Amino acid sequence: MRRKGLASMAVQTFATPTVDLGPAAALSCRECGHRVPLGPVFACEECFGPLEIAYDFSGHDADSLRKRIESGPASIWRYAPLLPVPADVADKPNLNPGWTRLVKADNLARELGVTGGLFVKDDSGNPTHSFKDRVVAQALEAARAFGFTTLSCSSTGNLAGAVGAAAARAGLRSCVFIPHDLEQGKIVMAAVYGGELVGIEGNYDDVNRFCSELIGDPAGEGWGFVNVNLRPYYAEGSKTLAYEICEQLGWELPDQLVVPIASGSQLTKIDKGLKELIALGLVEDRPYKIFGAQAEGCSPVSAAYKAGHDVVRPQKPDTIAKSLAIGNPADGPYVLDIARRTGGAVEDVTDPQIVDAIKLLARTEGIFAETAGGVTVGVTRKLLENGVLDPTLTTVVLNTGDGLKTLDAVAGTGLTATIRPNLDSFREAGLA
Ligand SMILES: *Cc1c(COP(=O)(O)O)cnc(C)c1O
Numbered sequence: 001m002r003r004k005g006l007a008s009m010a011v012q013t014f015a016t017p018t019v020d021l022g023p024a025a026a027l028s029c030r031e032c033g034h035r036v037p038l039g040p041v042f043a044c045e046e047c048f049g050p051l052e053i054a055y056d057f058s059g060h061d062a063d064s065l066r067k068r069i070e071s072g073p074a075s076i077w078r079y080a081p082l083l084p085v086p087a088d089v090a091d092k093p094n095l096n097p098g099w100t101r102l103v104k105a106d107n108l109a110r111e112l113g114v115t116g117g118l119f120v121k122d123d124s125g126n127p128t129h130s131f132k133d134r135v136v137a138q139a140l141e142a143a144r145a146f147g148f149t150t151l152s153c154s155s156t157g158n159l160a161g162a163v164g165a166a167a168a169r170a171g172l173r174s175c176v177f178i179p180h181d182l183e184q185g186k187i188v189m190a191a192v193y194g195g196e197l198v199g200i201e202g203n204y205d206d207v208n209r210f211c212s213e214l215i216g217d218p219a220g221e222g223w224g225f226v227n228v229n230l231r232p233y234y235a236e237g238s239k240t241l242a243y244e245i246c247e248q249l250g251w252e253l254p255d256q257l258v259v260p261i262a263s264g265s266q267l268t269k270i271d272k273g274l275k276e277l278i279a280l281g282l283v284e285d286r287p288y289k290i291f292g293a294q295a296e297g298c299s300p301v302s303a304a305y306k307a308g309h310d311v312v313r314p315q316k317p318d319t320i321a322k323s324l325a326i327g328n329p330a331d332g333p334y335v336l337d338i339a340r341r342t343g344g345a346v347e348d349v350t351d352p353q354i355v356d357a358i359k360l361l362a363r364t365e366g367i368f369a370e371t372a373g374g375v376t377v378g379v380t381r382k383l384l385e386n387g388v389l390d391p392t393l394t395t396v397v398l399n400t401g402d403g404l405k406t407l408d409a410v411a412g413t414g415l416t417a418t419i420r421p422n423l424d425s426f427r428e429a430g431l432a
C-alpha cells in the first residue's frame with residue numbers, strides 16, 4: 001500500500017502539462033497499460049507494475065529522420081527525437097555521452113571461430129567509463145523538468161560515478177549510495193566529482209531498499225533518484241545502444257546481441273530500441289536474437305531461464321562482477337520473455353572464466369574491459385562452444401565498462417621480467 005500512496009502522491013505534486021520532454025507523451029504501465037501524466041513516478045497506481053515512457057512519434061518519415069540523425073551531434077543526442085528529452089538538450093550542460101566505437105573484432109572472431117562478423121560495442125569510451133552515462137543523461141533531463149535539486153541513486157559502482165559527474169556538470173547537488181565494500185577504483189571514480197558518497201553496510205539490494213525508504217520520507221524531498229523515482233526516464237537511455245549499433249552497422253539489425261544483465265533494464269530497453277527502429281522504418285525488419293549474460297555468482301535470471309521458470313528467484317550475490325551483482329533484478333521476468341521470444345538465451349560464467357575473457361579481449365583486440373565485459377565475452381565463448389550462438393551470423397557483444405575500474409580482477413597480471421639495465425641481463429632473461 002505504501003507504494004501506491006507514493007505513486008499517486010507524486011503524480012499530484014509534480015505532473016504538469018507544461019513539462020517538455022520531447023516526444024515523451026505519458027507514462028504507461030508495462031503490465032496493465034494504465035497511463036498517467038509524465039512525473040517522477042515509477043509504479044502503476046492500479047497494479048504496481050513498472051511504468052515506462054509512451055511516445056508520440058507521429059510526423060516522422062524514415063528518410064528525413066535518418067538524415068536528421070546522421071547530421072546530429074556525435075553523442076546520444078543525435079537520437080533526441082526518440083528520447084524523453086527536450087529538443088535543445090545538447091545545448092544544456094551535460095556530459096554528452098554515447099556514440100562510442102563499434103569495433104570489428106576480427107582477431108577475437110578468429111579465436112572464437114566466428115565467421116559471420118563479430119563486433120564489440122565498447123562503452124568504456126563514455127565520459128565516466130561505463131554505459132551508465134547514457135541512462136543518467138536521461139534522468140538528468142527529467143530531474144531538471146521536475147525541479148529536483150539533488151541527484152541521487154543506489155549503485156553497484158558505475159552509476160555512482162556517472163551521477164556524480166553529471167550533477168557536477170549540471171550544477172546540482174549529488175548524494176549517492178553504494179555497498180561499502182566496492183572496488184577501490186569505483187569508489188574513487190565516484191568520489192572525485194565532489195558529491196556526497198555514502199557506503200551502506202549491506203549489498204546492493206539493501207542499498208536499493210534504503211533508497212526506496214528515503215524517497216517516501218521528508219528527508220528525500222527534492223531528490224531525484226535516477227534509478228528509482230526517475231527510473232522510467234533513466235531506462236530509456238539504454239535504447240541508444242540499440243540505435244548506435246544499428247546505425248554503425250549501416251542501418252541494419254545485427255543477428256545476435258550478447259548483453260550483460262544486472263537489473264535487466266539495459267537488455268529490455270535494447271529490445272525496445274530495436275523494435276522502435278523497425279516500427280519507424282529506419283531498419284529493415286528481420287529476426288534478431290538477444291542473449292543475456294550473468295556471472296555464475298549472481299545468476300538469478302540465468303537460473304530461471306535454464307529451469308524454464310517465468311519468475312526469478314532472488315540470490316545473494318558473490319562474484320567479482322560487482323557491477324552486475326543485483327540478486328533481485330527488477331526486470332528479470334522481462335529479460336526472460338525477450339530471450340525466449342527472440343530465440344536467444346541467458347547464460348552465466350564463473351569468476352575464473354570472467355578473468356580469462358577479460359584477458360582474451362585485451363590480448364586479441366586491445367580492449368581492456370571491466371568484469372562486466374568479461375561476463376559478456378565469456379558467455380559469448382560459452383554459447384559458441386555449446387552451439388547456442390550461430391558463428392555464421394553477425395554478432396555484437398557489449399563491453400559496458402572500463403577495466404581500469406576493476407584492476408583487482410586481473411591482479412596477477414604484471415611484469416614479464418625484472419632485469420638490470422644492460423644487454424647481458426636482457427639476454428639472460430630470454431627476451432632477445
Ligand atoms: C549497470 C551496468 C550494466 C547493466 O545494468 P542493468 O541494470 O541490467 O541495466 C551493465 N554493465 C555495467 C558495467 C553496468 O555498470
Ligand SMILES: [Zn+2]
Pocket residue numbers: 029030031032033034044045046047048049
Ligand atoms: Zn498497471
